[in-house]
Amino acid sequence: MKSFSSLALTLSLLAQSNASSLIPRQQKNPAWSVSNFNSLITFGDSYTDESRLGYFISHNGSAPPPGTLLPESFATAGGGRTWPRYVVQYTGSTVNGGWDPQMTLYNYAVSGAVCSNEITPRWLPSINNNFPSVLEYEVPAFQADLVSPRINATPPEPYFTPPLTAASAVYALWIGTNDLGVWAFITDSQIPGKVLSDYTSCVYDVFDGLYASGGRMFVLMNTAPLHLAPLYANASAHGVGPNQYWADKPSNLTEIAETMHEYTSTVNNVFKYQTPFEALVAKRYPGAQFALMDMYSLISDIYDDPTAYLNGTDVTSWMYDNHCNVNQTVCVKSDNGTNPDGFLWYDELHPSEQTDRVIARNFVQVLNGTSKYATYY
Ligand SMILES: *[C@@H]1O[C@H](CO)[C@@H](O)[C@H](O)[C@H]1NC(C)=O
Ligand SMILES: *[C@@H]1O[C@H](CO)[C@@H](O)[C@H](O)[C@H]1NC(C)=O
Ligand SMILES: *[C@@H]1O[C@H](CO)[C@@H](O)[C@H](O)[C@H]1NC(C)=O
Ligand SMILES: *[C@@H]1O[C@H](CO)[C@@H](O)[C@H](O)[C@H]1NC(C)=O
Ligand SMILES: *[C@@H]1O[C@H](CO)[C@@H](O)[C@H](O)[C@H]1NC(C)=O
Ligand SMILES: *[C@@H]1O[C@H](CO)[C@@H](O)[C@H](O)[C@H]1NC(C)=O
Ligand SMILES: *[C@@H]1O[C@H](CO)[C@@H](O)[C@H](O)[C@H]1NC(C)=O
DSSP: OHHHHHHHHHHHHHHHHHHHHSOOTTSOOTTOOGGGOSEEEEEESTTTOSSHHHHHHHTTTOOOOTTOOOOOOSSOTTSSOOHHHHHHHHHOEEETTEEEOSOEEEEOOOTTOOSOTTTSOOEEGGGTEEOOOIIIIIHHHHHHHHTSBOTTOSSOOBSSSSOOOTTTEEEEEEOOHHHHSTTTGGGTOSSTTOOHHHHHHHHHHHHHHHHHTTOOEEEEEOOOOGGGSTTTOOTTTTOOSSBTTBTTOOSOHHHHHHHHHHHHHHHHHHHHHHHHIIIIISOSSTTOEEEEEOHHHHHHHHHHSGGGTOOSSSOEEEEESEEEOTTSSOEEEGGGGTOGGGEEESSSSOBOHHHHHHHHHHHHHHHTTOOTTEEEO
16 A cells, blocks of 8 residues: 555656646747757767767777867768757857857767667777777766866867856767667677667666766757668668668568667657656756657658758658668769758668758757757656
8 A cells, every 4th residue: 555655646746747847849948048058968879970980990999088179070971960060050150250159069979889888789890899889988988078188279278168067068868779770689689688678778877977977958869760761661661671781681671670660669668758757756867957859750750741851952751862882882872962952861871961950950949948859857
């Protein structure tokens, strides 16, 4: 009886606090305002990486030393600039003819990363190591930068300038594409005994680390509808056979698409219920604010109505722009590269630059407390 009533009390408290945080769509969430933020700190994989994996590859597997501010890239895995760089562009302004960014981007995402290499390690021969992961590499790299001077800064200054504060720094995590994908869960390549909830638990462990380092404003981006990406789609949704990312891909595309759909839907439902549970019931991160950004719905909306979001000369949601052979020795762009903004997907796996612009526009609304794709806790 006692445990039942305390469960009922907990549930009714959850319902109350949910009711107050589940604001009507489009109405502004008062805890969030884009003008508050001057530092955007991102964690994730190739969907977010600008140049960090490139640094590892060009330095024989060594990580950038603490204090290194990595450069902008115009040729990321999505074919152009990546979404957090567009967030910087969309929130900055031109003042007296000069570019005046509101935010500095500190991007810890590494192409190929998973949440934890204790769950789904993936080997990268060119760095003679596993792809660096969020929990074991990206978060510690951020923490090392917190106590480092900025390399090559004259006059000398701390790496984070202006300094990070609880209100002015926002942290975004978008991870799962590789964890659920090839050479991880979908090929049963996880460390034996590891399950999907080990991956979702890892996501909250990442926020533990960021919280311990002073982070309070968090955006968790859920997993994309990967069963719509050519790499994982079924035959009628134009899935591809063996390719640069999956050379020995099995022939039953239905099985792959259905399994991937189950994985993304399941982990996204965990995020939907565990995020308010950790924030509001367990009080795991006192004083922190969460925005859960529904990437699954945003990218599905683009897929279902591509002309509303894509602006190339010829718009398609299922074709992709960059076609490489299996061993990546030859790559050819559709329409000779004249239509990059017409595609949702740049290649078999990655959203295009125009999709990244759409993501960035919506991310700005998330930071402003006004996104229909966000739920705030
Ligand atoms: C590159 O790193 C490997 C270890 O991962 C080492 O054996 C090798 O000597 C390094 N090569 C150079 C040129 O530093
Ligand atoms: C293929 O995938 C699409 C998109 O998820 C779905 O609507 C369709 O029912 C699937 N077709 C088959 C034959 O499984
Ligand atoms: C492909 O996989 C699906 C789902 O597992 C199964 O129903 C179907 O029979 C398989 N098709 C072939 C040709 O093996
Ligand atoms: C599509 O829109 C973006 C702005 O969102 C713009 O930068 C880009 O040049 C446009 N592309 C084309 C082909 O017009
Ligand atoms: C790469 O793949 C092509 C076929 O797509 C093949 O002709 C070629 O020999 C391969 N090259 C290497 C270096 O494996
Ligand atoms: C692409 O460009 C090449 C040479 O520049 C040309 O021969 C070819 O016809 C073009 N293809 C398309 C589809 O425009
Ligand atoms: C953020 O919200 C405020 C108030 O609702 C609004 O005035 C402002 O234009 C919004 N900013 C952006 C970038 O959407």
